[in-house]
């Protein structure tokens with residue numbers, strides 16, 4: 001969906017030129033949008049800082065293992081590109097259930113800073129709390145930067161604003177993201193990614209199968225609770241399909257491609273194994289020193305399925 005020129009026919013279908021029809025209204029919307037985006041970015045920065053504070057280090061390791069499907073735990077998050085780290089943190093903050101308490105980072109953030117938050121910040125945070133990752137199929141543009149999308153799992157249509165995705169995408173493309181209702185129209189959160197239409201069938205089937213299993217174990221299961229608890233499932237499919245298809249197929253067209261990330265994480269994993277093997281060969285570490293090492297490195301050197309006997313998630 002290319003950028004609309006002033007003299008192009010207006011996308012609203014009126015038959016008039018864009019400059020004589022919706023151009024002015026779109027401009028006003030963009031001004032409003034940039035104002036709330038600025039506010040949202042400030043809140044997001046605070047949340048990101050909170051999520052990366054030392055009290056969550058061990059939980060970040062456990063969560064990373066879950067998000068990257070077991071293969072890429074350990075130092076994975078630090079090896080990621082900025083956008084990939086942001087996408088992981090978006091899920092970690094909003095969806096990941098901390099061990100023992102089952103609370104989310106965003107719940108703790110609201111508990112700890114609730115009284116200091118402005119009403120607008122509080123609203124943003126509660127919008128994030130209510131959101132979940134899902135899969136959307138693009139039906140088409142409504143205005144410039146505003147898309148009509150269909151929920152590919154639950155059905156139903158929504159109108160969502162996203163300047164970036166609007167410019168890059170075409171009809172039938174897919175978006176994995178969380179829709180936030182703190183704006184009018186709602187918008188996608190920062191971790192949203194664009195996928196080619198042909199990934200739809202496989203991805204929907206994969207998620208539906210997991211949902212079926214989830215429902216068998218729970219009488220009152222719903223799509224929102226399933227997706228809120230299992231948002232990493234989209235990433236699992238993307239990793240699986242990147243690992244089996246090999247090289248980057250779609251990256252040039254602005255589509256998300258996990259294969260670069262898979263390679264980076266594998267490389268980190270390999271380096272870690274080699275380093276651990278070297279250390280073992282050079283100087284056997286005594287148990288006390290090993291325990292110390294675990295603490296200073298935020299759990300990074302813990303074996304994958306170790307018991308995490310820490311207070312990392314309880315924050316004091």
Ligand SMILES: [Zn+2]
Pocket residue numbers: 010011012013014021022023
């Ligand atoms: Zn118009």
